[in-house]
Amino acid sequence: MAQLVGLETLMPTGAQDMRAALDEQGCSSSSCGSSSGPDDMPAEIWEKVKDHPCYSEEAHHYFARMHVAVAPACNIQCNYCNRKYDCANESRPGVVSEKLTPAQARRKVISVANEVPQLSVLGIAGPGDACYDWRKTRETFELISADIPDIKLCLSTNGLMLPDHVDEIERMNIDHVTITINMVDPEIGTKIYPWIFYQNRRWTGLDASKILHERQMLGLEMLTARGILTKINSVMIPGVNDEHLMEVNRVVKSKGAFLHNIMPLISDPAHGTHYGLTGQRGPRAMELKALQDKLSDGTKLMRHCRQCRADAVGLLGEDRGQEFTMDLVADEVEYDPTKRETYREVVAEERGQHIAARQKGDVALASVEADQAMLVAVATKGGGRINQHFGHAKEFQVYEVSPAGVTFVGHRKTDQYCEGGWGEDATLDGVIEALEGVRVVLCAKIGDCPRESLSAAGIEATDAFAHDWIEAGISSWYAQEHASQARQIA
Amino acid sequence: MAYKIITSQCTVCGACEFECPNAAITLKNDLYVINPKKCTECEGHFDVAQCAAVCPVPNTCVPA
Numbered sequence: 001m002a003q004l005v006g007l008e009t010l011m012p013t014g015a016q017d018m019r020a021a022l023d024e025q026g027c028s029s030s031s032c033g034s035s036s037g038p039d040d041m042p043a044e045i046w047e048k049v050k051d052h053p054c055y056s057e058e059a060h061h062y063f064a065r066m067h068v069a070v071a072p073a074c075n076i077q078c079n080y081c082n083r084k085y086d087c088a089n090e091s092r093p094g095v096v097s098e099k100l101t102p103a104q105a106r107r108k109v110i111s112v113a114n115e116v117p118q119l120s121v122l123g124i125a126g127p128g129d130a131c132y133d134w135r136k137t138r139e140t141f142e143l144i145s146a147d148i149p150d151i152k153l154c155l156s157t158n159g160l161m162l163p164d165h166v167d168e169i170e171r172m173n174i175d176h177v178t179i180t181i182n183m184v185d186p187e188i189g190t191k192i193y194p195w196i197f198y199q200n201r202r203w204t205g206l207d208a209s210k211i212l213h214e215r216q217m218l219g220l221e222m223l224t225a226r227g228i229l230t231k232i233n234s235v236m237i238p239g240v241n242d243e244h245l246m247e248v249n250r251v252v253k254s255k256g257a258f259l260h261n262i263m264p265l266i267s268d269p270a271h272g273t274h275y276g277l278t279g280q281r282g283p284r285a286m287e288l289k290a291l292q293d294k295l296s297d298g299t300k301l302m303r304h305c306r307q308c309r310a311d312a313v314g315l316l317g318e319d320r321g322q323e324f325t326m327d328l329v330a331d332e333v334e335y336d337p338t339k340r341e342t343y344r345e346v347v348a349e350e351r352g353q354h355i356a357a358r359q360k361g362d363v364a365l366a367s368v369e370a371d372q373a374m375l376v377a378v379a380t381k382g383g384g385r386i387n388q389h390f391g392h393a394k395e396f397q398v399y400e401v402s403p404a405g406v407t408f409v410g411h412r413k414t415d416q417y418c419e420g421g422w423g424e425d426a427t428l429d430g431v432i433e434a435l436e437g438v439r440v441v442l443c444a445k446i447g448d449c450p451r452e453s454l455s456a457a458g459i460e461a462t463d464a465f466a467h468d469w470i471e472a473g474i475s476s477w478y479a480q481e482h483a484s485q486a487r488q489i490a
Numbered sequence: 491m492a493y494k495i496i497t498s499q500c501t502v503c504g505a506c507e508f509e510c511p512n513a514a515i516t517l518k519n520d521l522y523v524i525n526p527k528k529c530t531e532c533e534g535h536f537d538v539a540q541c542a543a544v545c546p547v548p549n550t551c552v553p554a
Contacts, residue, residue: 072501072502074505075505084499084547128503133504197509201538202544
């Protein structure tokens with residue numbers, strides 16, 4: 001299974017299928033290309049990803065993940081990480097407010113499962129490295145699987161100690177592993193990793209990056225050989241590895257990675273990281289999209305990553321972690337599967353409707369006479385619908401629409417870190433800046449003031465498609481837009 | 491002949507406890523401490539003190 005399956009091909013729609021068929025280079029015909037959605041990929045793979053919000057863009061509208069911070073020890077230093085940092089208002093990888101023992105993690109996960117029916121995935125993703133601090137990772141997964149057998153287990157690692165644990169990963173049925181790979185050229189690695197700890201000593205410079213690179217490649221190959229789905233995370237660091245990520249993409253794809261997720265560097269002097277303190281900047285949203293577009297050829301990328309906290313709880317766009325801190329979790333907990341089971345039945349039904357609406361939208365789009373692709377931003381609370389008030393949106397989901405169909409391309413966050421004290425105008429300016437390149441915002445409701453400010457900045461905003469399915473609303477807007485343009489020309 | 495942890499700088503990640511060949515490092519009241527009676531500075535085990543080599547914060551595991 002040495003092929004990368006694109007998120008887009010996980011999503012069942014007519015136009016998507018056509019594009020998937022065009023993008024099949026390197027695919028064996030037995031594993032993709034048939035008519036609809038789940039059939040685009042081997043059934044066993046669809047079964048693995050259909051409820052995983054990080055591995056399936058379609059699933060992330062419905063399902064939630066939670067991370068437990070049980071493995072705080074790490075064996076490498078990255079220039080974008082400062083291990084001392086902790087802030088309850090921050091949302092970015094590696095940040096966490098409380099570290100848990102495996103037994104505490106069990107109580108917390110069961111409490112969440114009883115309250116959050118969308119929960120489908122339990123991940124261990126820092127701070128620290130899940131494979132280095134392996135005993136705690138293993139104990140946590142074993143405890144929780146005993147109570148909630150159907151929860152999907154997922155871990156994230158820098159890869160250095162991964163090869164030592166692949167057999168146990170397979171035995172424990174951990175079928176999703178994320179490796180952070182920022183380079184396949186150790187020379188570039190020297191600008192990202194000041195040191196690693198391996199075989200009882202600290203390595204620096206080129207030696208450190210060579211060892212890390214070799215171990216990452218070995219780990220990836222071992223996972224692929226066992227059929228474990230692998231996601232590669234790469235941090236895009238302008239001027240350091242941005243162009244090199246094309247090569248990283250090529251190499252990880254050839255070694256069987258399932259998904260490639262390019263994440264923007266988050267860099268701020270206040271975080272105390274090496275990059276933050278030395279003024280290394282992160283990429284702008286359009287720079288990130290340009291790289292993703294160059295890499296993707298329409299497939300093979302994860303674009304809906306929210307770079308969540310290491311103790312995040314909930315749908316990808318939200319974090320309910322503060323509702324489940326250990327002081328709020330009961331001493332004795334018992335798992336009650338009712339809510340999760342009911343929710344799954346509802347989702348199965350909703351998904352059917354969602355797919356039907358998409359297909360209808362694609363048919364409408366195909367008849368539009370235009371060749372211009374446009375970016376549309378959507379305010380949503382989840383469930384795949386346009387259902388959030390403009391003013392409540394902390395992020396917008398961005399789709400590209402053309403007669404070929406509607407494709408998810410990413411999200412734009414609008415909340416600034418520690419925003420308190422800013423005026424409303426400053427916030428709206430921030431929103432407008434975040435919406436660079438976007439033609440229209442679809443939301444459940446919007447006031448006249450922000451609508452006029454957006455309009456002055458060349459961005460249309462409308463609640464005409466409130467509560468529609470996202471893709472259906474976008475298709476209708478695009479069709480209307482072109483109908484009105486055609487009238488103007490006539 | 492022992493190391494100590496500068497607790498004001500420690501992130502309590504536990505990597506040192508994990509690596510110590512003498513089980514000299516334990517968590518006490520949410521802080522890691524090195525038992526000087528057990529610490530050998532890794533002599534006879536490794537070329538360098540493991541706690542200092544793995545610690546993510548510079549100058550935090552230091553000779554007492």
